[in-house]
Amino acid sequence: MDSVEKLINLFKKFPTVGSRTAGRFVYYLMKLPKARVDELISAILEVKNKIKLCENCFNPFEPFDSAQGKLCLICQNPARNKNLLCVVEKETDLLSLENTKKYSGLYFILGGTIATMRPEETSQLRIEQLKKRISISNFSEIIVALNSTPEGRTTSVLVEQIIREVWQATKTEGSEPNRRITHLARGIPVGGELEYADEETLESALEGRK
Ligand SMILES: [Zn+2]
Numbered sequence: 001m002d003s004v005e006k007l008i009n010l011f012k013k014f015p016t017v018g019s020r021t022a023g024r025f026v027y028y029l030m031k032l033p034k035a036r037v038d039e040l041i042s043a044i045l046e047v048k049n050k051i052k053l054c055e056n057c058f059n060p061f062e063p064f065d066s067a068q069g070k071l072c073l074i075c076q077n078p079a080r081n082k083n084l085l086c087v088v089e090k091e092t093d094l095l096s097l098e099n100t101k102k103y104s105g106l107y108f109i110l111g112g113t114i115a116t117m118r119p120e121e122t123s124q125l126r127i128e129q130l131k132k133r134i135s136i137s138n139f140s141e142i143i144v145a146l147n148s149t150p151e152g153r154t155t156s157v158l159v160e161q162i163i164r165e166v167w168q169a170t171k172t173e174g175s176e177p178n179r180r181i182t183h184l185a186r187g188i189p190v191g192g193e194l195e196y197a198d199e200e201t202l203e204s205a206l207e208g209r210k
Contacts, residue, residue, distance in 0.1 A: 056133065058109040058126060059094055074098075074107065081105045086143040087130070087159055089113055089152065093145065093194040100203040105143075108133055113151040114158065127162065134166045143182050143209055147193040156183070182209045 001009075004026055011022035029037060051060045054072035061072035074080060084105025088094050089112060097103050111124045134142070144159050146152040160181055167179055184194075185208030194202065 057094075057107040058111065058129070059107060060091060079104070083138060083140040084143070085134075085137070085139045085141070086145050088145050088194070089147060089155070090195075093147075096195050096197065096199075096202055097145070097206065100199050100206060102203050102206050105141075110146070110155070110159070113146065113149070113155040127158075130159070131162060131166050134163060135170050140178060141180050141182060143184065143206075145184050145194065149193065152193075184209050 007026045007029070008019070008022045011017055011025045012019060014022075017025075029040075032040075050062050052063060052070070053060055054075055055070040056075040057072060059072045059074060063069070069076075081104045085108055086097065086103065086105055087108045087110055088097065089110055091109060094107050094109060097107075108130055109126070110130065111126045114125070142163055144156050144163075146156045146159070163181055167177075171177065184202075184205040197205070
């Protein structure tokens, strides 16, 4: 494999990038001055070295000092509602919901959906981490906000099953805690993805959840 082919294959692994786009990236890079390529390489390494994954929600964040610890700013914010959790597929979905400024609870980034996972990525679906998070927390509502694509819906079913199992297992004798699982209201087009919904649509989907 020559060096061009090798780089094209690496870019092809990026989300939404196919062979043609990967090829364009490589030819674009070839025309760049060496200094710009060095800048790109060091920016990639900087992200890789500085960004940590939040231990609670798996949101990537850049700790501003070593004292910030292992949690992102959302999880550290005392004003956030600790009884409300929103399970999303990916980081960009969290960003879309944050941009509405209408959600004050916490998040959990699942890391993908079942059917879209390439085999080598299947282990990245954070099922065990989700179980742990729910079992050590005291959520009264969990919003399953996965995309309304076929893969998203299949994954939703699995996620709900897990939530119920954990809640059942952690139920204390004789008490019937008031807990519920909700979904974003319709408005997100069927087959649509959260990250492409505009803020208003997302806002009303969030407010009308049931
Ligand atoms: Zn977090």
